[in-house]
Amino acid sequence: MNIFASILLAMMLSIGALAQSQDQSGSQGSQGQNGSQAQGSQNQSGQTQPSNTASGSQNMSGTVSHNGKNFTNDRNNRSYKVDNPDALKGKADQHVALLVQVDPDDNVIHVVQIEPPQ
Numbered sequence: 001m002n003i004f005a006s007i008l009l010a011m012m013l014s015i016g017a018l019a020q021s022q023d024q025s026g027s028q029g030s031q032g033q034n035g036s037q038a039q040g041s042q043n044q045s046g047q048t049q050p051s052n053t054a055s056g057s058q059n060m061s062g063t064v065s066h067n068g069k070n071f072t073n074d075r076n077n078r079s080y081k082v083d084n085p086d087a088l089k090g091k092a093d094q095h096v097a098l099l100v101q102v103d104p105d106d107n108v109i110h111v112v113q114i115e116p117p118q
Helices: 002-028
Strands: 058-064 070-073 079-082 095-103 108-115
Touching: none
Parallel strands: 079 108
Antiparallel strands: 058 070, 058 095, 070 079, 095 108
16 A cells, blocks of 8 residues: 555656646747747746846846936836835935836836846
8 A cells, every 4th residue: 555655746746847837848949929038938918038047136227316215127128116215315316226126017126136237
């Protein structure tokens, strides 16, 4: 009976691992509209999202607004509201590189770290 339970457990784990690997490989080889390989993954609406680091944060470079409450990303010229503008104090109207957490639904970023521009 113990052998049967062990075999059943091993089969369940291998099926789960196989399903997860297929799910991950489906988003890695996605192509953009121009036929080139796209970085990152696609969300449910088919838009390509930048790759995130393991902590859920991502790097962005761009310009801080005059009041320090908004940030414009260089990559896509998209403007984000900063939910912790005190983190950007003294950086108004400057080009910076940031490590941020993005809330794409509300178009809001949370600054985790300011890095030297690249």
